[in-house]
Amino acid sequence: MSAQIDQVSVVKKANIYFDGKCVSHTVVLADGSKKSVGVIFPSSLTFNTGAPEIMEIVGGVCKVRLDGASEWQTYGAGTEFKVAGNSKFDIETVETLEYVCHFG
Amino acid sequence: MSAQIDQVSVVKKANIYFDGKCVSHTVVLADGSKKSVGVIFPSSLTFNTGAPEIMEIVGGVCKVRLDGASEWQTYGAGTEFKVAGNSKFDIETVETLEYVCHFG
Numbered sequence: 001m002s003a004q005i006d007q008v009s010v011v012k013k014a015n016i017y018f019d020g021k022c023v024s025h026t027v028v029l030a031d032g033s034k035k036s037v038g039v040i041f042p043s044s045l046t047f048n049t050g051a052p053e054i055m056e057i058v059g060g061v062c063k064v065r066l067d068g069a070s071e072w073q074t075y076g077a078g079t080e081f082k083v084a085g086n087s088k089f090d091i092e093t094v095e096t097l098e099y100v101c102h103f104g
Numbered sequence: 105m106s107a108q109i110d111q112v113s114v115v116k117k118a119n120i121y122f123d124g125k126c127v128s129h130t131v132v133l134a135d136g137s138k139k140s141v142g143v144i145f146p147s148s149l150t151f152n153t154g155a156p157e158i159m160e161i162v163g164g165v166c167k168v169r170l171d172g173a174s175e176w177q178t179y180g181a182g183t184e185f186k187v188a189g190n191s192k193f194d195i196e197t198v199e200t201l202e203y204v205c206h207f208g
Binding site for chain 1: 109110120131
């Protein structure tokens with residue numbers, strides 16, 4: 001896992017969700033595609049997806065239940081999980097999570 | 105004020121200070137110099153500087169008292185304030201602050 005994302009633009013305004021439980025900044029690649037780098041503070045949240053996503057865990061620990069799944073899976077630093085488009089997932093942040101969300 | 109910072113690398117790990125009251129991501133420019141894009145949630149904090157800083161306010165409102173000053177100044181979106189190196193400043197975030205910190 002690389003430590004940084006190179007040759008991008010960063011949007012100065014933050015994305016703040018769930019009363020600040022989730023904070024991210026949007027990163028725009030040369031081809032116009034987007035990622036976000038962010039943090040989720042300890043909480044239990046449900047995220048809806050538009051485009052498919054890959055959530056890369058950079059730090060912290062979370063438990064995730066994808067839409068339609070009955071089991072929770074645990075993810076820590078260096079792991080990732082995929083979420084289908086037009087779907088959702090439940091996430092319980094056990095330790096403050098640092099992540100990169102890759103869209104599309 | 106530009107809406108984004110172009111041609112940079114973004115460090116995936118976040119910088120989390122003051123129990124999460126301040127969250128930022130480090131941005132590295134082509135010349136190796138650094139900025140950070142971040143958020144400060146409503147709070148009263150004191151920041152210490154190493155290098156001199158320019159704090160560009162992207163969103164929200166804060167009151168700031170520079171080291172040695174007796175007066176508080178209010179800053180909102182589109183404004184900025186400068187902080188000397190090896191100094192400090194008190195900041196009261198009235199509304200969740202989105203900022204870019206320019207170092208050096």
